[in-house]
Amino acid sequence: MASQNSDNAAGSRSVLADFASTSSRVVQKAAVILEQEISAGMAAAKEVSAQMAIAAKQGPDLAEANYSQIVDRLKVDAHAAVDVLVDLLQTAAQVLAQAASQSRSARAASTMKPKAAKKSAAPKKSVKRK
Amino acid sequence: MPAATTQSNGRSFGRNTLEVNGSSAAARVDRLLGFYGELVRGRIVALLAHGEPRRYLYEPLAVYPKRRGKNLRPALCIATTLAFGGTLDRVLNSAVALELLHNAFMVHDDVEDGSEYRRGGPTLHAQYGIGIAINAGDALNALSISQLMANRSVLGSELTWRILSELEYLARQSVEGQAMELGWVQDNRCDLTEAEYLRMILKKTCWYSAIQPSRIGALIGMAAANDLDRFNRFGYYLGAAFQIQDDILNLVGDEEIYGKETAGDLLEGKRTLSLIHLLDSCTSGEKERLSRFLASPRVRRRKREVDWILRLMKNYGSIDYARSRARNLAGAALAEFDEAYRDAKEGEPKGFIRDLVRYMIERRL
Secondary structure (H helix, E strand, O other), X not given: OHHHXXXXXXXXXXXXXXXXXXXXXXXXXXXXXXXXXXXXXXXXXXXXXXHHHHHHHHOHHHHHHHHHHHHHHHHHOHHHHHHHHHHHHHHHHHHHHHHHHHHHHHHHHHHOOHHHHHHHHHHHHHHHHO | OOOOOOOOOOOOOOOOOOOOXXXXXXHHHHHHHHHHHHHHHHHHXXXXXXXXXHHHHHHHHXXXXXXXXXXXXXXXXXXXXXXXXXXXXXXXXXXHHHHHHHHXXXXXXXXXXXXXXXXXXXXXXXXXXXXXXHHXXXXXXXXXXXXXXXXXXXXXXXHHHHHHHXXXXXXXXXHHHHHHHXXXXXXXXXXXXXXXXXXXXXXXXXXXXXXXXXXXXXXXXXXOOOOOOHHHHHHHHHHHHHHHHHHHHHHHOOHHHHOOOOOHHHHHOOOOHHHHHHHHHOOHHHHHHHHXXXXXXXXXXXXXXXXXXXXXXXXXXXXXXXXXXXXXXXXXXXXXXXXXXXXXXXXXXXXXXXXXHHHHHHOOO
16 A cells, blocks of 8 residues: 555655746745735634633533524524534633633732731621621 | 545655655645645534534535635645644644634625636535525634634643634735725726735735735744744745636636636726736727726626627737736745745745645645
C-alpha cells in the first residue's frame, strides 16, 4: 500500500510539475487574499473559539445549560438555524463573562481581611432585624 | 460501495490494488468519493425516512441527497480524520453535517440564481415551488446543527464547541461570498478583476468546500489540534481549483455527466473567471454587447447569444486561461499538501487526498 501511494504521489507530481510552482501570479494573488481574509476574520473567530473552550472546561453545568437552550430553540423554531449558531456564540461569551465575574467576586471575598468581612456582613444583620 | 473490503472503523478500506497510472488514480478517487459519500448519504436518507409533513417537507428534503453528488466535502473530512489516526464513528456526525449544510446551500442558491437543473434533475424549486424549497433549505440547516450537537456524546464538549465554531465561520463566509456574487449580477459589474473573483470564491466556496472539511477532519483525527491554520492554503488552493474547474465544466462540460444545463452560468450572468477574462480582453464593441446581454433578464437571454459568447471565449482563450489558472492552483495545493498533512500516516485516506488534488482539475462531473 505504501509503495502504491508513493507511486501515485509521484504520478500526481509529474503531471502537475509544470504548474506546481507556488510563485505563479494567480497563486501569489490568492496567498495575499487569504492572509488578508484571515487577519480580518479568523482572529476574531479564534478568540470566540478559545472562549468557548474555556467556558466548556469551567463546568459541565454551564455547558449543559447551553445545550438545553439550543435544543429548546431548535424544537421551537427550525427556521432560525443560522441565527442559532450566532446566538450560540453570544451565549458562550455571556457564560464566560458570568464565570469571570463570579471568579472575581470569589477572589475578592477570599482576599478580604476578617474585619472588612465583618463590616460587609453588618448590613445583612440589620436587614434581618427589620 | 467499492469492490474492496471495508472495516467499520474506517481505518482500512481494502486490499484491492489499482494500477499505478493517471486513470487508475482517478478511479481510486472516484471509488473512495463514492464510498465515503455513500456512508454519509445513507445516514441522511435514514434521517429523512420518517417525519411529517411527508409530502411538503421530508419528501422534498430527500431529493438532492438521493441524487449522486460529488461528495467532496464529507469525503475530505472523513479521509483527513482517518489519515490523522481518527476513526469513522468519531467523524461521521460532522461529515453528515457538512453535507446537509451543502444541500441547504444548494437549495437556496438555486432559488437565488434561478437555476433549472441540479444533479441531473430539476432544481427543488422547479419541482416543488419556491416556498416549499426555501423551507426545505431551512430544515436542512436545522438538521445540520442537530448532527453537530450529537457530536457531544462522541467527542466531548470542548471538541464539539470547536467544530461548531468552525461551522459558524464557514457558514458566515459562504453567505458573504454568495452575497458578493449575487450583487455583481444585480449591479451588472463588468469591471471585475481576477483578485476580486479569487476573494469571492474563497468566501463562497473554499472555506466550506475544502478548508473547513480539512480543518474539522484534522481536529477530530488529532483530538483537538492547535495548528489548524496549516490547512488554510491547501484548502484554498484546492477549493479554488475545484471552483474554476466547475465553472469550466459549466461552459463546455457534457450536460449528462455534469448534471446542470450547459452554459447555465452564462444564462444566470455569473461572473466566472472565464467571463472576467473575456470582458478584460475583448473589444469595446464586444464588451458593450456583452454588457447588454448580462443586463437583460434571464428569460430574455437567447441561446444564440450564449453561443456567441462561447465562441468569443474560445477566440480570446478565456477558457484556456481559466484552465491554466486551475492547474496553477492545483499545483500549489499539492505543494501545500506536504506541509498540511506532514504528520498524517501513509495509507489509503492520505493517498486519496493527494490524488484528489489532481482529480479536481481532470474531473468531468
